[in-house]
Amino acid sequence: MVNEAYKYSELTGKIIRCAMNVHSILGSGFQEVIYQRALAIEMGLASMVFNREFEMLIFYRDQHIGTRRVDFLVEGILSVEIKATTKLEDVHYAQAINYLEAYNLEIGLLINFGEESLRFKRFTNKKFKLK
Numbered sequence: 001m002v003n004e005a006y007k008y009s010e011l012t013g014k015i016i017r018c019a020m021n022v023h024s025i026l027g028s029g030f031q032e033v034i035y036q037r038a039l040a041i042e043m044g045l046a047s048m049v050f051n052r053e054f055e056m057l058i059f060y061r062d063q064h065i066g067t068r069r070v071d072f073l074v075e076g077i078l079s080v081e082i083k084a085t086t087k088l089e090d091v092h093y094a095q096a097i098n099y100l101e102a103y104n105l106e107i108g109l110l111i112n113f114g115e116e117s118l119r120f121k122r123f124t125n126k127k128f129k130l131k
Contacts, residue, residue, distance in 0.1 A: 006122065008078055008107050015080060016120055018042035019111045023118040032084040035113040036071055039082065043074070050074045056103050070099050079108035088112050088119060100125035 006012070022038040040052050054073035058066045072080035081096050088110070096110040106128040112119040 007124075011075065011078060012107065012109055012122055014046055014048065015043065015074060015078075015109060016111070018046055018048075019082075019113070019120065020118055023113055026113070028084070028086075028114050028116060030084060030113070032082060032113075035082055035084055039072070039080075039111075043072070048074060049076075050080075058102050068099070068102065070103065073103075073105075077105065077107070079103065079105050081108065081110050083110070083112045084114040085112060086114050088121075093121065093123075096121070096123050097125070101127050104129060104131070 018039060019042075021042050022035060026035065026038060036052065040050070043050055051073045053069045053071065055067050055069045057064055058068055070079045071082045074080055079096070079099050081099060083092055085092070092110060092112075096108050100106070100108045100123060104125070106125050108123045108125070110121045110123065
């Protein structure tokens with residue numbers, strides 16, 4: 001699962017392994033919050049540093065217009081958005097990309113626990129700006 005060609009590959013691999021553990025124990029069919037709580041336990045057991053439901057400010061033309069919570073901000077550099085739906089839709093992908101752009105994060109994961117097999121997608125923010 002680790003591919004050094006991808007930035008933060010080791011970290012994303014660790015998160016995906018935690019998600020696979022959750023899915024193998026719980027399977028599909030629970031609400032998103034159940035998977036979120038279970039994933040927090042798994043990531044804690046893996047000694048990962050993260051914030052759950054991390055609230056970030058949203059700006060438009062340098063004006064604060066609201067807030068949004070990403071399911072997990074891992075090590076302050078990577079967003080993890082989780083779903084528990086029978087099929088990921090384009091709107092879910094758009095949401096994951098929007099979070100990366102709004103928070104100026106370079107890499108993010110979208111993980112779906114609602115399917116028979118765990119599904120995940122890695123995203124790269126093409127608009128990322130070094131601070």
